[in-house]
Amino acid sequence: MIFFISGGVRSGKSQYAEQRAKEFHSSNGRNLYYIATSNVYDLEMKARVALHQQQREQDMERWKLYERKTDLHQLLPVFQAGDTILLDCVTTLLSNELFQDGEITGKNWEDETYVRTLENKLTSLFTEMAKAPYIVVIVSNELSFEPMNYELSTQIYLRLLGRLHQKIVSLATEAILVENGIPLIKKKENYI
Template sequence: MAQSSLIFITGGVRSGKSKMAEKLAIEMAGKNGGRLTYLATGVPSDQEMQQRIDRHKGDRSAGDYCWQTIEQPVQIGTLSDSVVESDIILVDCVTTLLNNELFSTQRRWDESFFTSVKDSIITGILSLKRRAGAIIVVSNEVLNEPLIGTDLVFLYGRLLGQIHQTLVNEADRALLVETGIPIVMKEVGR
């Protein structure tokens, strides 16, 4: 099996991260073939979120490339058995996945739980990476501003930062998207 790649894309809300990720995935599919899989973590919790989900689905279905969309708000690693070497997977997004994992269970919120959530997300993404030809992971950059709020806000920021650091360490490329413009933060082997 050829070495798979991981591309990590972060940026502010509505910065163009998802569009950039879709563009990169389509370019990879154009060069190497393979099935485009959109692994969506969003849950339609309100009307605005439903509209965003519908818009993203519409954008993908209107293009020249056929996307397989899988809605998986938690435990994304359970999908790894269905992944093949030619797959190009786009995970959108880690911030939503972390939120879903934290609030999808009635477990006691202690350090053991937080570690298991963090490890589950990282292990899930890396297990998909090992099976796929490429995985592109999108996440929001929420750590550039001071975290103001409750202990939960600080905890969320800490966990997200740890997840980001691990994924960037494993990534072949890491991009920061600002107003639709990608800034290369890491690039291995180019």
């Protein structure tokens, strides 16, 4: 079962997602996992990662952390029925997969076959998560509110991210947009 939480940068989406994951965990009592996809590439990102780590450490819950930049499907056999998994975040995961950890010079993004294969790979990952007997809270950034007069690599990234968001929402039990710390429910299905 998937719960999709998106929002702009610094919207409060990660904090809200952590709260929801802990709520699910407290009701099922199994394992609580955190999959962090961040690639620490500058001082600001280092500070953001440290803040997230500090917030998790202060919780009473016991997070089991996986720091994984790509190939998340390799983690799926670890999870069992009743587990709660927080995946933060799709935007970084896609960037890592598409641009080889931020190296746009690799130019995989120019290869239509590579982009299609990557989209299928991630669509398969999210489909498998949706069908699994555990709960996955997925976080992603909303980047489609700005005009698309970017470099070609960024345009390809944004188009692919938009298609992935649509797929995740179609699979999700809930889709929530967080703006200024306020969760706005966009989709909600009965799951009890």
